[in-house]
Amino acid sequence: MLIFSPKGIGAILSVAVAALTQPCAAQEQAKTTVTFLTAERPDTFAPAIALFERQHKNIHIEYQQVPFDNLSAQVAARIGSGDKDLDLYAVDVPRVTELASKSYLAPLEDERAKLENIAGDKAIQAVSYQGKIYAYPLWTSTQIMYFNRDLLNAAHIPFPSADPARRLTWQQLVGQAQQAQQAGAPWGFSFEQVDRYYQLLSLYISYGAGSGLKGNDALTADLTSGGWQQVSDWYRSLYIKHIAPRGVTPEQTPDLFGDGKVAFFVGGPWNIGRFNKVASLHYGVAPMPYFAGGSPSTPTDSWAVGINPHSAHAREAKLFAEFISIDPEGSYSTVINNPLPPVNNVAFKRYIGNLSTMDSKIGPISSIVSYELAHTAVSRPRTKGYVIFETIIDRAFSDIRNGADSKQTLERAQLRLNRSFARIK
CATH class of the missing domain: 3.40.190.10 (Periplasmic binding protein-like II)
Structure with a gap:
């Protein structure tokens, strides 16, 4: 204390x-x-x-x-x-x-x-x-994509557009992250808040898979749809293919980017002050990617x-x-x-x-933040069972990141959630 x-x-x-x-x-x-x-x-x-x-x-x-x-x-x-x-x-x-x-x-x-x-x-x-x-x-909050200018230049990757209408897709991001690694970047990509529902919900919404809860009271788990499994498989692949680092916590991921070890990093604007203190870090900002065929979605609240x-x-x-x-x-x-x-x-x-005041140095951060808050922000569901839901789903994300089978992990999480929700109902 x-x-x-x-x-x-x-x-x-x-x-x-x-x-x-x-x-x-x-x-x-x-x-x-x-x-x-x-x-x-x-x-x-x-x-x-x-x-x-x-x-x-x-x-x-x-x-x-x-x-x-x-x-x-x-x-x-x-x-x-x-x-x-x-x-x-x-x-x-x-x-x-x-x-x-x-x-x-x-x-x-x-x-x-x-x-x-x-x-x-x-x-x-x-x-x-x-x-x-x-x-x-x-x-409130939002997320933006940071990119390391030096690592992208070394890999001959063009800087991502700051125009929200021309944001990268996740599919494009993965390809460019791997290209950066081939040119020497230790890691191609990282989320800031790994394994947290706050960070990852927008992936499922962008894909059209839903929030993972259904019903008027949001007390029924909905984790076994095809969309949830497919996005979870994609998340798992980032770590299976060593594009993103395992074994790090949300508190540690910003330092990986700040130390020049990550080409692309999705995190909050609160990191800007920290990154600006690193004289050797040359970075820019862009809107958070989305899934091709889906809708741009960003975390908030x-x-x-x-x-x-x-x-x-x-x-x-x-x-x-x-x-x-x-x-x-x-x-x-x-x-x-x-x-x-x-x-x-x-x-x-x-x-x-x-x-x-930082737009000229890192890109139009002020307009990106304003746009995302107004147009792409996705709130987490309101439910009497939110604490137990977040606890169980975050644990499932952690298991998936560490290599567990997505389908089986989601099925177990859904079973546990519905048992817990039954006591609340």
């Missing part, structure tokens, strides 16, 4: 000093501590917390960080037991439905007018359950923030949540160190304006 906290008042040195410092001590004691649980790095929210605490001197934000894979369990354990000490927490947007259905999120319908004033309909719907708002939207319905400091927690979501300055401060597109309309314009 990582915690930001201001320094305490110094020790009392004398009766006279004590008398002088009593008002300060009283002020410190009067502070309300708001506990904020998230999986994000501390530096992500550090600017926002510092700015908020300067404006609200009687509120201290205690920042608690846990690994992403542990966040759901922490929330369930603490809120499920009625813990009043947890005040607000980061919410992965596809999980709003499940969390709200379990009463793990305080209703926020009274904030609708404020939120509708700064965010679009999709953002509001993403944090709603049964027509009511349960979280403050923070960010991101984090929101919700209030613990048992919070002992709900009023103060809402003040901080409003600041990082509704206030333009507060919203923008959350993306200074983690450049995800903010949902706040005013902050988003500022974000895109900053991205545009």
